[in-house]
Amino acid sequence: MSRFTDRVCLITGGASGIGAETARRIVKEGGRVxxxxxxxxxxxxxxxxxxxxxxxxxxxxSDPAACAAMIALTIEEFGRLDGLVNSAIRMGPTALVDLSHDDWRKVVDVGLTGTFLMTQAAGRWWIEHDKAAAVVNLSSxxxxxxYNLAxxxxxxxAGVIMLSKQFxxxxxxxNIRVNTVCPGHTETPLxxxxxxxxxxxxxxxxTPLGRVGQTDDIAEGILYLLSDAASYVTSSELVIDGGMSTSLFNHMPGRKWD
Ligand SMILES: NC(=O)c1ccc[n+]([C@@H]2O[C@H](COP(=O)([O-])OP(=O)(O)OC[C@H]3O[C@@H](n4cnc5c(N)ncnc54)[C@H](O)[C@@H]3O)[C@@H](O)[C@H]2O)c1
Structure with missing residues (x-):
């Protein structure tokens, strides 16, 4: 029996990049998506x-009715829901001084409010039906x-990390676990x-580990947090970045012990 046998997961932003690889991996490990x-x-x-x-x-x-409909469709299609992965994102790479209200709203509506709406819609179903479950939210x-100019x-x-801890x-x-994965630079269409x-x-x-990230590096962390192997992990974040975010002192000029 594989880790995801009989499990059903819903993946937002699942058509591309990290979400798509996560979908492939869950099915390879016996699940449905x-x-x-x-x-x-x-x-x-x-x-x-x-x-x-x-x-x-x-x-x-970013549409509350669509979020509720996605949960309903999953139950209708597969009869259950065990895991949710919130991977959808829109980027708005502009200095804050130049960012329009509309562009600000688009990024926040998809990345933060969308994560809230989807997680809430799934949780309402799980709580009503007394089901244990796991959510993995993609932060960064x-x-x-x-993140300069973004x-x-x-x-x-940053909001996704706190929202996940809160949920x-x-x-x-x-027994509904909610965790965050923080990828570093990962090769995807984004x-x-x-x-x-x-x-x-x-x-x-x-990058300390000497390469940029690949989607399977990130999917591996997501699958771990969705699986029973992480049954004692919640309100936590997993950084998957080849050591990049802790390497500040590698870039300081004048160090004598390199
Ligand atoms: N690739 C990276 O280097 C990297 C690094 C850190 C964090 N992340 C995070 O990982 C997640 C996945 O990123 P990716 O690189 O796979 O991106 P991607 O662009 O390959 O995939 C994002 C998907 O989100 C979808 N999407 C956009 N707006 C949507 C909406 N309103 N509703 C539903 N879906 C919508 C897009 O159509 C796309 O398929 C994102 O949350 C991203 O912020 C990625």
Whole structure:
């Protein structure tokens, strides 16, 4: 028996990148997945690639009615829901001084409010039906420290960490665990600039483990937190970044012991 045999997980932003790899891995380990996204072409193609144990549904996480509908569809399709992964994101790479209210709202609505709405909708179902479950929310190392020229994103991701801790505490008595994964730079469509070999190499050079992250590095952490192996872990965050966010002193000029 595999870790996810008989388990059903719903993944928002599941059509691409980290969410897509997580969907593939859960099914490889015996589970079934509902992939939700707003990119229907990618989402349908991924569900077809994975096969019978996956289905795709259009779902905009910034819309409360759509969030409730995604939970209802999962129950209708597969009869249960054991895990939720909130991976959907929109980026707004602009200095805060120039960021429009509209662009600020788009980043926060998807990354933070969307995570709140989806987690709340799933939790309401679990609590009503007295089910144990696990949620993994995608934050970022950019949620642990300011991310220059992406202040709406880093503020959103910092909020995701606190939101997850908050849900985790509120729901511990229901045995619903809520944790966060904080990836560092990971090769996905979101970080298409890393397709430039010079950029990728330069980033590898400043990462203690000597390479940039891949989607399976992050999916491995997500699967751990969803699984029973993490049954005593909640309100916690897992940083998966090759040591990058703790390497500040590697970049200080003048150190004599390199
Ligand atoms: N790639 C990285 O380097 C990196 C680093 C740190 C954190 N993360 C986080 O990991 C998660 C996944 O990132 P990724 O790199 O796989 O990104 P990605 O761009 O490959 O995937 C994000 C998905 O979210 C979907 N999406 C956008 N708006 C949506 C909405 N309103 N409702 C539903 N879906 C929506 C997109 O269509 C896309 O398929 C994100 O939360 C991101 O912030 C990524």
């Amino acid at each position: 509902v992939i939700s996204d707003i990119d229907d072409t990618l989402g349908e193609a991924l569900a077809a690639e994975i096969g019978d144990h996956a289905c795709y549904t259009h779902g905009d996480v 190392t950019g949620g642990l420290q300011p 202040g709406a994103y880093s503020t959103t991701k 985790g505490l509120e729901w511990a008595r229901h 970080t298409a600039y890393m397709r430039d070999p010079a950029v990728k190499q330069a980033r590898a050079d400043v």
